Amino acid sequence: xxxxxxxxxxxxxxxxxxxxxxxxxxxxxxxxxxxxxxxxxxxxxxxxxxxxxxxxxxxxxxxxxxxxxxxxxxxxxxxxxxxxxxxxxxxxxxxxxxxxxxxxxxxxxxxxxxxxxxxxxxxxxxxxxxxxxxxxxxxxxxxxxxxxxxxxxxxxxxxxxxxxxxxxxxxxxxxxxxxxxxxxxxxxxxxxxxxxxxxxxxxxxxxxxxxxxxxxxxxxxxxxxxxxxx
Numbered sequence: 079x080x081x082x083x084x085x086x087x088x089x090x091x092x093x094x095x096x097x098x099x100x101x102x103x104x105x106x107x108x109x110x111x112x113x114x115x116x117x118x119x120x121x122x123x124x125x126x127x128x129x130x131x132x133x134x135x136x137x138x139x140x141x142x143x144x145x146x147x148x149x150x151x152x153x154x155x156x157x158x159x160x161x162x163x164x165x166x167x168x169x170x171x172x173x174x175x176x177x178x179x180x181x182x183x184x185x186x187x188x189x190x191x192x193x194x195x196x197x198x199x200x201x202x203x204x205x206x207x208x209x210x211x212x213x214x215x216x217x218x219x220x221x222x223x224x225x226x227x228x229x230x231x232x233x234x235x236x237x238x239x240x241x242x243x244x245x246x247x248x249x250x251x252x253x254x255x256x257x258x259x260x261x262x263x264x265x266x267x268x269x270x271x272x273x274x275x276x277x278x279x280x281x282x283x284x285x286x287x288x289x290x291x292x293x294x295x296x297x298x299x300x301x302x303x304x305x306x307x308x
Contacts, residue, residue, distance in 0.1 A: 085150075086152075103129070139163075156184070159184070160188065169223065220251075
């Protein structure tokens with residue numbers, strides 16, 4: 079899924095940049111990484127220096143993206159809707175920053191499909207969240223995405239390996255804004271048994287302009303058009 083991101087890409091839940099090796103440099107014009115954890119963003123800086131496209135790291139929450147409307151061609155979210163305190167607000171923000179024909183690429187875990195697994199997830203949800211940085215085992219990512227006004231045009235579901243059974247079902251796909259997808263086909267579904275995607279978690283500070291190293295090692299500042307008016 080990640081190699082299909084193109085144009086101006088915003089990754090919500092960028093973390094330490096674990097998805098960076100999966101981006102196709104021929105397709106990405108610019109990448110904006112959003113994460114509330116400045117320490118994790120700092121860990122991404124050495125990886126960013128070697129990339130052939132521009133990368134901006136912004137310390138901000140998914141519920142309040144410090145970006146202008148209609149900026150992104152692609153928004154990427156991987157294993158973040160489980161942790162974001164208010165995923166509905168984050169999806170509203172993602173809608174706002176997407177271009178009318180933009181795409182949301184998502185890779186998530188969530189509520190198990192079987193009733194037995196769901197019961198165990200409900201029992202483990204609170205202690206798991208305390209141990210796993212606020213991760214919720216029982217969220218329903220597909221429902222959240224559809225309820226936010228997206229249409230899922232591609233969908234894959236799978237099972238995690240047995241040691242990670244508590245994570246429930248694995249979901250991956252592509253969604254578009256509902257009013258912009260009249261010519262697109264219905265979702266294609268593919269049921270798989272496992273996945274091989276990394277587990278990312280979401281050196282700028284609070285959405286203001288900050289220098290970030292580019293691929294040539296120079297220092298530059300984020301361009302103003304990324305930011306909403308102050």
